[in-house]
Amino acid sequence: MSDPLRLGIAGLGTVGRGVVRIVQRHGELIAARAGRAIEIAAVSARDRSKDRGIDLSALAWEDDPVALAQRADVDVFVELVGGSDGVAREATEAAIAAGKDVVTANKAMLALHGQALAGLAEARGHVIRFEAAVAGGIPVVKALTEGLAGNAITRVMGVMNGTCNYILTRMESAGLPYETVFEEARQLGYLEADPELDVGGIDAGHKLSLLAAIAYGTKVAFPAVELEGIGKVRIEDIRHAADMGYRIKLLGVAQMTGRGLEQRMSPCLVPADSPLGQLQGGTNMVVLEGDSVGQIVLRGPGAGEGPTASAVMSDVIEIARGTRLSTFGQPAATLRDPVPARATAPAPHYLRMTLVDKPGALAKVATVLGDEGISIDRMRQYQHSDTSAPVVLVTHSTTRDAIDHALSRLPATGVLTGEAVAIRIEKV
Amino acid sequence: MSDPLRLGIAGLGTVGRGVVRIVQRHGELIAARAGRAIEIAAVSARDRSKDRGIDLSALAWEDDPVALAQRADVDVFVELVGGSDGVAREATEAAIAAGKDVVTANKAMLALHGQALAGLAEARGHVIRFEAAVAGGIPVVKALTEGLAGNAITRVMGVMNGTCNYILTRMESAGLPYETVFEEARQLGYLEADPELDVGGIDAGHKLSLLAAIAYGTKVAFPAVELEGIGKVRIEDIRHAADMGYRIKLLGVAQMTGRGLEQRMSPCLVPADSPLGQLQGGTNMVVLEGDSVGQIVLRGPGAGEGPTASAVMSDVIEIARGTRLSTFGQPAATLRDPVPARATAPAPHYLRMTLVDKPGALAKVATVLGDEGISIDRMRQYQHSDTSAPVVLVTHSTTRDAIDHALSRLPATGVLTGEAVAIRIEKV
Numbered sequence: 001m002s003d004p005l006r007l008g009i010a011g012l013g014t015v016g017r018g019v020v021r022i023v024q025r026h027g028e029l030i031a032a033r034a035g036r037a038i039e040i041a042a043v044s045a046r047d048r049s050k051d052r053g054i055d056l057s058a059l060a061w062e063d064d065p066v067a068l069a070q071r072a073d074v075d076v077f078v079e080l081v082g083g084s085d086g087v088a089r090e091a092t093e094a095a096i097a098a099g100k101d102v103v104t105a106n107k108a109m110l111a112l113h114g115q116a117l118a119g120l121a122e123a124r125g126h127v128i129r130f131e132a133a134v135a136g137g138i139p140v141v142k143a144l145t146e147g148l149a150g151n152a153i154t155r156v157m158g159v160m161n162g163t164c165n166y167i168l169t170r171m172e173s174a175g176l177p178y179e180t181v182f183e184e185a186r187q188l189g190y191l192e193a194d195p196e197l198d199v200g201g202i203d204a205g206h207k208l209s210l211l212a213a214i215a216y217g218t219k220v221a222f223p224a225v226e227l228e229g230i231g232k233v234r235i236e237d238i239r240h241a242a243d244m245g246y247r248i249k250l251l252g253v254a255q256m257t258g259r260g261l262e263q264r265m266s267p268c269l270v271p272a273d274s275p276l277g278q279l280q281g282g283t284n285m286v287v288l289e290g291d292s293v294g295q296i297v298l299r300g301p302g303a304g305e306g307p308t309a310s311a312v313m314s315d316v317i318e319i320a321r322g323t324r325l326s327t328f329g330q331p332a333a334t335l336r337d338p339v340p341a342r343a344t345a346p347a348p349h350y351l352r353m354t355l356v357d358k359p360g361a362l363a364k365v366a367t368v369l370g371d372e373g374i375s376i377d378r379m380r381q382y383q384h385s386d387t388s389a390p391v392v393l394v395t396h397s398t399t400r401d402a403i404d405h406a407l408s409r410l411p412a413t414g415v416l417t418g419e420a421v422a423i424r425i426e427k428v
Numbered sequence: 429m430s431d432p433l434r435l436g437i438a439g440l441g442t443v444g445r446g447v448v449r450i451v452q453r454h455g456e457l458i459a460a461r462a463g464r465a466i467e468i469a470a471v472s473a474r475d476r477s478k479d480r481g482i483d484l485s486a487l488a489w490e491d492d493p494v495a496l497a498q499r500a501d502v503d504v505f506v507e508l509v510g511g512s513d514g515v516a517r518e519a520t521e522a523a524i525a526a527g528k529d530v531v532t533a534n535k536a537m538l539a540l541h542g543q544a545l546a547g548l549a550e551a552r553g554h555v556i557r558f559e560a561a562v563a564g565g566i567p568v569v570k571a572l573t574e575g576l577a578g579n580a581i582t583r584v585m586g587v588m589n590g591t592c593n594y595i596l597t598r599m600e601s602a603g604l605p606y607e608t609v610f611e612e613a614r615q616l617g618y619l620e621a622d623p624e625l626d627v628g629g630i631d632a633g634h635k636l637s638l639l640a641a642i643a644y645g646t647k648v649a650f651p652a653v654e655l656e657g658i659g660k661v662r663i664e665d666i667r668h669a670a671d672m673g674y675r676i677k678l679l680g681v682a683q684m685t686g687r688g689l690e691q692r693m694s695p696c697l698v699p700a701d702s703p704l705g706q707l708q709g710g711t712n713m714v715v716l717e718g719d720s721v722g723q724i725v726l727r728g729p730g731a732g733e734g735p736t737a738s739a740v741m742s743d744v745i746e747i748a749r750g751t752r753l754s755t756f757g758q759p760a761a762t763l764r765d766p767v768p769a770r771a772t773a774p775a776p777h778y779l780r781m782t783l784v785d786k787p788g789a790l791a792k793v794a795t796v797l798g799d800e801g802i803s804i805d806r807m808r809q810y811q812h813s814d815t816s817a818p819v820v821l822v823t824h825s826t827t828r829d830a831i832d833h834a835l836s837r838l839p840a841t842g843v844l845t846g847e848a849v850a851i852r853i854e855k856v
Contacts, residue, residue: 018720022578022720026578026579026580029580029645030577030578032645032758032762033577033645033757033758034577035754035758035759131575137720137721137722137724138724139570139571139574139575139576139724142567142570142571142574142575143567143570143571143575146567146570146742146745146746147559147567147570147571147739147742148567148738148742149458149461149462149741149742149745149746150450150454150458150737150738150740150741150742150744150745151454151738151741152454152457217457217460217461273706275703275706275727278701278703278706290738291734292446292450292565292734292735292737292738292741293565293728293729293734293735293738293739294565294728294729294732294734294735295728295729296565296566296567296726296727296728297725297726297727297728298724298725298726298727299703299724299725299726299727300721300722300723300724300725301721301722301723304722306719306720306721306722307720307721307722309578309720310576310578310579310718310720310721311575311721312578313577313578313579313720314574314575314576314577314578316578317574317577317578318574318577321753322751322752323749323750323751323753324750325749325751326463329461330460330461330463331463334460
């Protein structure tokens with residue numbers, strides 16, 4: 001059996017604690033599988049005296065993650081500090097410079113600096129692995145990078161922020177408005193310190209951009225992700241969607257179209273009886289589609305101590321076994337610049353608007369839609385007040401451009417009260 | 429870039445044709461991902477003149493798979509002949525002896541001889557990979573061997589025979605008896621030449637035994653799998669199950685209990701609204717449970733040219749990338765002899781029986797169940813003839829032993845007409 005693989009773990013929050021627990025609990029099991037022992041040489045965290053419920057007495061301590069990353073007795077730097085920049089990035093760069101492999105759960109850092117970091121590491125023959133950064137315990141980075149490596153990937157989709165899915169699920173089941181459930185989620189501690197990372201779709205967008213790079217052999221292009229959070233999802237949209245057999249999910253879609261790479265993270269309607277539609281609460285789901293394999297669906301816990309630590313250990317054991325993969329499935333230097341395309345893949349759309357209650361109102365709307373080449377699949381008018389009526393339409397497949405043109409022309413018809421809302425219906 | 433990796437493909441049926449197509453179609457994509465070109469050096473099949481819709485003109489031909497396995501210009505022997513013994517095994521052994529790595533889709537061969545073949549290969553520093561042997565296009569071997577390597581696996585479950593799931597789904601949706609749907613499936617070409625491989629649970633049992641070896645670090649123990657096919661599943665059981673919120677699936681379960689390794693492949697009831705319960709038609713699903721990760725669900729096509737070839741290519745690209753994994757996740761020489769345990773994990777059970785229509789009949793049944801420590805969760809009596817009444821019970825959690833004791837005592841009560849049927853309800 002080879003020498004032990006020695007870890008330096010920076011960050012002892014939920015995930016770091018989980019990694020320490022697995023290494024301490026499963027030493028024998030892991031050694032049997034990895035072909036060598038895995039040991040923790042040293043750790044680093046903000047507060048040495050804090051009781052974390054784990055025994056750190058046998059481990060060296062560094063106050064400074066950068067010093068940890070540079071220790072001679074560390075083979076793999078495990079970055080669990082978080083944050084796109086600052087000490088996480090500094091320590092990761094230091095680890096690479098010092099000749100270490102890196103395992104990280106840091107989606108923000110990789111979404112913004114993954115290209116540069118992977119380039120640095122690969123130029124020196126080191127690896128950066130990040131299974132824990134995307135969809136928690138689901139081994140989706142591995143499935144996409146390796147399991148589907150023989151496929152031209154046609155689409156990647158995912159519900160990858162458990163907090164948003166919890167909020168949307170809870171809105172539907174309890175019939176509560178967004179603001180109320182948002183406040184509940186905050187009190188339950190489900191939200192990041194900056195909640196916009198969750199509900200604005202940023203965190204999920206980071207993850208999508210990482211999967212897109214692997215899927216299409218393109219540089220990570222997080223700024224090109226079209227981001228729309230869940231803050232505008234109204235309880236009546238959830239109800240109308242359910243009424244027509246759909247659920248609303250914060251869905252990420254990465255797709256290579258004739259015009260370029262489309263990356264969207266936005267609320268979408270999906271069939272209520274599809275695997276994505278049936279996903280409840282904080283669970284994550286990723287759908288991978290390839291030209292040979294067809295559709296693969298992966299479902300599992302997207303966060304939490306055990307699941308995320310499990311993903312970190314997958315990368316650590318991979319390195320211990322001697323597997324050396326490029327961060328994004330092919331050398332960073334060979335990744336192409338993606339041509340960003342804005343929502344060009346056509347799809348049916350859900351439209352909600354409130355019409356003044358007078359003859360000919362619907363005809364005017366239908367005319368505008370028809371002028372833009374949008375045909376109507378289904379329409380429902382709901383119970384209404386004396387003066388206005390909520391109307392919900394499902395269109396046949398059309399582009400976002402056509403929808404946006406139509407929406408911009410609708411106010412001029414004079415038959416709408418308030419704004420019309422359009423949500424894409426993703427075929428799943 | 430390194431030298432090309434050269435394949436020798438034995439077997440040009442559905443899967444072999446698919447592999448040739450992927451290599452020919454995606455040369456550039458695969459080379460970018462693998463870091464080297466992948467080429468087909470030579471092929472072998474039964475009939476050279478057969479038109480397979482693929483261009484073999486540039487490839488060397490061998491009539492004998494053993495000769496193919498020994499060719500100097502072959503690096504990886506791709507075994508797609510099938511069958512547990514005969515030429516598949518002979519050629520695989522020849523390939524190992526000749527210093528080749530092996531990629532195979534052959535579950536039967538590995539379930540019966542995997543331990544010996546892996547031992548042979550590993551003693552010589554070669555690898556045998558078999559992603560395509562289990563659940564077609566779903567990268568489940570990789571997910572279990574690598575993605576969950578940091579977990580003590582607590583349970584592996586799977587619906588891994590698409591034909592059986594098609595038959596059970598179709599029985600429910602069309603309300604047809606087993607025999608009719610079996611005949612339909614035969615005419616559609618869904619069944620193996622020996623249908624017992626499918627409907628007897630043997631094929632799915634092979635797959636389960638391979639996953640169990642990885643999960644628990646034990647030698648492949650296919651003969652220890654408790655096999656029960658779907659031939660005894662009656663349409664009324666499917667109906668009664670649906671009536672109580674369940675579906676019947678041919679479900680494989682591998683679980684390490686206090687008494688040893690339990691491996692079952694048998695019809696089970698699962699909640700209709702669970703991912704397993706919602707699985708329709710020929711799709712496969714594998715559920716992996718680990719102590720840290722919790723539950724991961726993988727869903728995808730379990731058979732067919734594209735999906736199976738995709739899995740073969742995953743292994744080929746893994747080898748091209750330089751990854752060298754033990755066949756079962758740890759060296760074959762270190763796999764332990766499993767202690768087989770027969771269905772000791774307790775579970776609720778579904779019981780169906782027909783009682784004579786006279787006072788006290790149900791009380792006698794309840795007494796027998798009570799004597800065996802079996803308590804009743806739910807009971808339904810269905811519309812009946814003048815002289816007898818079908819009764820369906822769902823028990824609380826109990827062992828198969830207790831159920832079997834009760835079943836053996838029921839005839840002596842004199843209140844049953846016909847046989848009582850018991851089906852396990854697996855908690856999913």
